[in-house]
Amino acid sequence: MKEEKIEKEKKKGKVVEEEKEDVSKIKIGxxxxxxxxxxxxxxxxxxKGESKEKKEKEKKKAEAVVNIYTSFNNTIVHVTDxxxxxxxxxxxxxxxxxxxxxxxxxxxxxxxxxxxxxLHEIGIGSLYFRIxxxxxxxxxxxxxxxxxKSLSREGFKVLNILDTTRFPRGGPKIKGGRRGRRx
Numbered sequence: 001m002k003e004e005k006i007e008k009e010k011k012k013g014k015v016v017e018e019e020k021e022d023v024s025k026i027k028i029g030x031x032x033x034x035x036x037x038x039x040x041x042x043x044x045x046x047x048k049g050e051s052k053e054k055k056e057k058e059k060k061k062a063e064a065v066v067n068i069y070t071s072f073n074n075t076i077v078h079v080t081d082x083x084x085x086x087x088x089x090x091x092x093x094x095x096x097x098x099x100x101x102x103x104x105x106x107x108x109x110x111x112x113x114x115x116x117x118x119l120h121e122i123g124i125g126s127l128y129f130r131i132x133x134x135x136x137x138x139x140x141x142x143x144x145x146x147x148x149k150s151l152s153r154e155g156f157k158v159l160n161i162l163d164t165t166r167f168p169r170g171g172p173k174i175k176g177g178r179r180g181r182r183x
Contacts, residue, residue, distance in 0.1 A: 061125025063159065066115070066151070070141030071134045074102045077111050077147060079119065088118040092143070108143030112150035119156070126157040133165045136174075140165070 064087060069076040079088040092102030095110045119127075129148055133140040140163070152158050175181075 063126045064124045065128045067130045069132045070144045075143035090114045105142050105146035108146040109150045112147045116154040129161045130164045135166045
């Protein structure tokens with residue numbers, strides 16, 4: 001009895017496998033062509049393989065920290081990896097020879113362009129921004145916003161923007177005397 005059941009199941013299994021093959025050969029129009037199906041399945045697999053590769057490349061894109069120091073006289077951009085190792089450093093003086101233009105937003109855009117070239121070579125995709133102004137200043141210099149905007153246009157993903165400007169907590173007396181600095 002058991003042997004008969006096993007043989008019936010085997011026959012059913014064979015029938016089921018044959019039905020699967022027949023169904024895979026049938027196209028929507030009712031025509032059967034196994035060669036075209038094999039080619040289309042190969043193309044589908046290659047597209048899936050390409051999408052997997054793209055996802056892996058996106059995952060491999062590293063993160064970095066962009067430290068921007070902007071005063072009203074200069075702009076300094078220092079890019080580090082997450083551990084603090086320097087990847088790139090560009091200042092206003094490296095881009096222009098005119099001292100009065102080092103803090104200009106236009107020069108900041110050129111700084112960002114140079115930084116972007118370096119980071120694309122390394123394979124950085126996402127950035128954390130740390131903006132710092134001169135101590136006690138209420139706002140950063142004119143180049144900070146231009147740098148962030150330019151780098152985001154270059155295709156980098158902005159993860160976080162943080163203001164790390166230092167401010168005194170009571171410390172020594174401010175320069176300028178009792179009545180302050182007068183024009």
